[in-house]
Amino acid sequence: MLRYSLKRLISLILSLAVASVVIFTVIEVAPGDPATFMLGVNAQPDTLAALRAELGLDASKLQRYVDWVGGMLTGDFGTSYTYRTPVSQMIADRMWVSLPLALYALTLSTLIAFPAGIYAAARRGKPGDLAVMGATQLGIAVPNFWFAMMLVLIFAINLRWFNAGGFAGWDNGLWTGLQSLTLPAIALALPQAAILARVMRSALLDILGEDFMRTARAKGLSRRQALWRHGMRNALIPVLTIIGLQFSFLLAGSIIIEQVFYLPGLGRLVFQAISARDLIVVESVVMLLVFAVITVNFLVDLAYAAVDPRLRSRT
């Protein structure tokens, strides 16, 4: 297990190194001057020169790469060109919205998907299964911003249980913060839950046909006991893969939901930075997201090994 974890960790570090080189190359070294790009073609020469000096564009490419990576490792992401504030501060503020939102949505989606998937698998072909499958079909087909608008209409405007948008912050207590994230989290979670429930169902159905499930029944386990004791852990393997992918998506891909609910999250930050041609912010956030995705994959790999002994021994 230790060998396996170590190997995955080395692979994580290598992936990050490669990603940093690719991002740096694409944004800084690609043809065209970043300063010209950021300021537009009509910029004054002296403004350009000032920005170049600020960005450190005079130094060699290798030097700039080392500075950039070194800065990130020590928590210094540079200063935003548009906002004139440290990028690390901007990202930290947004992370306090995006990360809880992603975790919240993922928790909800898992809480919905697992029972739904298991229920459907246990009642394959029966009305309960058909109902769950129909609902998930709908959940996948309907875009999440439509859910978002419906939720606002019902729970914010009619019932007035939640605010229609904005983020109250964590300073006024956990509950206030969670309250402003609840509707967005539900809107994000529903389509993800629909996908996850389907994966759960088909993974379980695959497992139900396995020989060892028949062996379990021959030992005297009831259908339900066999499903829980022998089916679940085996079915988790494909489900974990999807959960990993979904978390990465939720962290960065919630831009539309952030717009609908006026949430100051990472998605909006990237969107604004790209519109403002603020390359410093863009490359930092992109690197951060890459880091998040690779880390999640690493955790999923560890979870695989925890679930499946065959992976542990194949080092």
Next chain:
Amino acid sequence: MSLLQIENLSLAIHGVDILRDVSLSIDPGQIVAVTGESGSGKSMTALTVMQLQPNGAVAEGSVLLDGQELLNHPEAEMCRLRGASIGMVFQEPMTALNPVKTIGDQVMETILIHKAMPRNQARDRTQEVLTRVGLPVDRLPLSRYPHELSGGQRQRVVIAMAIALRPKLLIADEPTTALDVTTQAQILDLLKGLVTEYGMGLLMITHDLAVVSEMADQIVVMRRGEVVEADATADLLRNMQHPYTRMLFEASGHHVILPEVPQTYPLLEVANVVRDYRLPRKRLFDAPGQHRAVDQVSFTLNKGERLGLVGESGCGKSTLTRAILGLEEIQQGEILLDGQPVFSSHKPNLDVRRRMQVVFQDPFGSFNPRHRVARLITEPFHLLNTPPTGSDRQDRVAEILKAVGLRADDATKYIHEFSGGQRQRIAIARALIIRPELILFDEAVSALDVSVRAQILDLLAELCAAYDLTYLFISHDLSVVRTITDRVLVMQAGQIVEQGETEHVFGDPQHSYTRALIAAAPQLPEIGKGAA
């Protein structure tokens, strides 16, 4: 009173009759073997006793265990019986165990699920049972996972699960079909020992008549869901009533007469062949390990000769086959077909490749289901520089289909329209169509029912006479190799340990491994003379 009494059992699944009026009984300490070809309903009989038949199955009649009716017994009650009063062992040890749980947990589960004893006692019982089935805990701790065990060891674990609570009845569904002969002999011994020791009744399902004759006290022969004949083993062997029983036994020991080998020259020359596989590195900077799958193998196959290759799984048979076909490069030695190398300058030699064909084991998996037969069997034509076209092509297809005992208009059908035996005929047609000088049969009859196997062996003998076939027949089934080859190679751990005239090697084996193999293979008794 019998331990298990099945009377007039009929079973229909979604309205299709699977079993009709099946009756049999088992006494404590008795071994009853149910035998028959695929589709005879023997496995379904076993599953019905367990009440684990598929959804949509409707059973009628009566299945009494110790006088208690099992048919339509409440499911909760059945759960209490399964594992405690009836144990079951399945065919496929590789998949019958849960890969993510330790063997100790899986065996202990049988005990704990029935709340038979507290946890610490259950643990002791688990160790005791595993030791009894030949897996002593000091050599194989309870914390092992199934993937760390061999097929034979896994089957022992499955047996341990089934007998952990000493059930009165043990059902074994083809328990040794997936195992090598030497392992099979050990598992059969184990089962026999358990029956004597525990006084269990054993319901054994198997298609292998040699195993049946050696094991069973009572034989039940089934065909298409019906019992055609049932009697004490000795009586049944002495005096078979039903022609189907007679046919089964005759087909199992089927002999064919091969034409004489003509005056000849060496066709395939294999000299000092070595095939190594790289193993994953143990440490980062160590040199990767090597596994030598084929070790210094040399033999010659003459034109017109039929050569057998026998050995247990993992001995290198398949690796050698792949090397001969030029599918993989060898590390040392030389493989020549008619003086030309099969692999030259790191590439398969097409000139040689088009002179060899292969027939695989699985008649279901080795065809593309979306192509018609004509397209399937003309596939080898792409090896030719000028493949026949138009009516010439059609004639070749028609001719070869007739040669393997099919009809010319079968060419327009799809593969799912054929039975297993017919599919294997099509596979042979595909191999024959470019008139190869050498054919490799890789377990080509192993998946077939005995009666179909006999027909395919007859077909091979006919084709030998008609086409002067030269072939290498790879199989783990000694009785088939014995009748269908002139010479035989015995392979063990990558090496050829013995070779010679087939009758000579089987009649007077020199190497200890050959002797062990032949001794382990169950013998079919001569019909009409009683049990062996």
